[in-house]
Amino acid sequence: MRIFAFKTQRQSAVNQKETPAPEIPRTPLLPSERRAAAGLAAIFSTRMLGLFMVLPVLAIYAHDLPGATPILVGLAIGAYGLTQAIFQIPLGLLSDRIGRKPVIYGGLVLFMIGSGVAAMAESIHWVILGRVIQGSGAIAAAIIALTADLTRDEVRTKGMAAIGISVALSFAAALVLGPVLSRWIGISGIFWLTALLAVVGMLVLAYVVPDPEHSRIHRDAQPVLSQLSSVTRNPTLLRLDSAIFMLHLIMVSLFVVLPLSIQDAGLPLADHWVIYLPAVLLAIVAMVPFIIMAERQGKVRQVLMGSVIALGLSMLGFFVLNQSLWGVGILLLVVFTIFNLLEAVLPSLVSKAAAAGAKGTAMGVFSSAQFIGAFLGGLLGGWAHESFGADAVYLVGALTSVVWVGLVMTMVMPENLARQVIALGDASELDASSLEQRLLAVPGVKEAVIALDDGVAYLKVDSRQLDWARLRTFSSANA
Known part of the structure; x- marks a missing residue:
């Protein structure tokens, strides 16, 4: 492929009077593009819903399984992240060779098999194996590439936005549905439901998502192997990769012990949604002013620094107040607000920091860092729980935030x-x-x-x- 890359030598510092942003024409999605975006968002979100629904309940149920230890429970919670990170980019590249839909079908089949293995597990080791198999069906890159195939260049951002919104909503829904469903169908039932969601995803792929007329490499939407070296040497991108790594490490380690703390504070597992639901809903509203500050007022560094400090203080708050339901509820509101905020701001910064034509590769590495963080969050959380007690897990998050502050302080913010x-x-x-x-x-x-x-x-x-x-x-x- 003939690729030519150029940069201007003009400096933005030239003292010129700023002119208002131009009116960029808005092109609506065609019916086929809306259908494709809706179908692929449904596949993506139902898969993530299945992965996340066990997050608020697995820490409690897994401790009753034969062979369970705190470190193995933590591994069961985060194991999906390891294989997700390993296969994320390779399966995206494979979809360039054999087609998008075959890779997505294969990933959904693996997800279904992993869910079935976990549902039938008679020991913690089989749950871990099921979670590993679930993660190996890493279809995110293939779904993004298929979205790019099925949308025009000028409306592609809208299709990607639909997927991003669906993932955020699936995370919120999973935290509420997981505890409620655990009362009716138990943890094995949740895993069977997850397997069913994989089947639903296959049906949506077959009957809702159109077949692309042709597939090509979209450098702003999918990884390109030749760009990996330059992307992984970019200091700003490396700091952003580290940021998403630490965010998911903190979040997953939190759920290694938080359900146990809430239960010990007197709230049965089936009623944990009473804490999660208001925290999730209020967090969606609470993050909006900070996104405006970051994106429109140019205060990205201040928002990042404040978010990381608040996250670290929240982890210390859990260490002190984890026996207070009111305290946990307020702290969860803060944590979910920060999580939603950074899940929006960090990818935006990756897009700005990546070179023209390299956004897809940069986002692929960014996503892999995210899943490695989830894996290590489960592993480190389980280790801290086993070695020093449940409360020590909250300190893992607090110490991680201290390292993160240093990265933010030394990061060069990308040009807008x-x-x-x-x-x-x-x-x-x-x-x-x-x-x-x-x-x-x-x-x-x-x-x-x-x-x-x-x-x-x-x-x-x-x-x-x-x-x-x-x-x-x-x-x-x-x-």
Whole structure:
């Protein structure tokens, strides 16, 4: 594939009067694109719902299984993260070779088998094996790639946003549904329900999600093997990868002992939703002002620093107040607010920090770091519980936050640039060098990666200066 990457030498520090952001035309999704986005979001969210529903209940049920020890219980909670991290990028690359849907079907089958193994488990070791198999069906990259195949460049962000929203909602729903369902069907029933959700996902893939006319590599949506080296050497991206790693390490380690603390405080497992539901709902509202501060007011570093400090203090709060239901409820509101906030802000920073045409690879590494964090969160939480007692697990989160503060303090915040993908139509006759000079001459265009074989140009632009009308002529002139 012929790829040409260029950056402007113009400096944003030039003292020019800021102009209002241009009116970028809004293109609606076609019916087929809405159908594809809805179907793939449903597959993604039901799979994540199955993974997360056991999070608030497994710590209690697993301790009664033969062979259970605190460290093995922690491993059972986080084991899915290891195989998810290992197979995330390889299965995405495999989907480039054999097609998106075969990889997604295969991943859902593995998820169904793993759920069945965990449902029939007669010891903690079989639960761990089931969770490992669940995680090996890592289909996120293939789903993102299929979304890119089934949506036009100019509306692709909307399709991706539907998936992101569905994942956030599935996490919130899982924390509430898990304890409620445990009363009716127990932990094995939840695993069987998870297996059923995998079957539902296959049916949605077969009958709702259209088949793509053709698949190609979308550098802003999926990993590219040749870009891994540059992405993993980028200091800002490495700090963001470390941030999502530590966020999920703290969250998963928290759930190794939090359900036990709530139960010891006098609330039966089936009623834990009484604490989770208001905390989850209020957190969604509470995070909005901080997102506005970060994204619109340019206070990203302050929001990040405040979030990490608040998260660390919350972990210390759990250490002190874990026998108080009111205390746990208030602390959960803070933790869920921070979690939702960082789940929105950190990917946005990855998008800004990654070079033009490398967002897909950067997000692939970012996601893998997330799942490694989940795995180590379960493992370290279980180890701390077994070695020093349940309350010590909260200190794991607090100490992790201290390290995280240091990373935020030394991180260079990426420039606030947006991304545009310009379809060039039949670009086989275009001269790359001439095209890049013309693109970089457009006010507001800062970086360009031209993929002639795919007929697209990946751009990073300053939305405040972008001459959208002029940029659009590149697409219309070559369509």
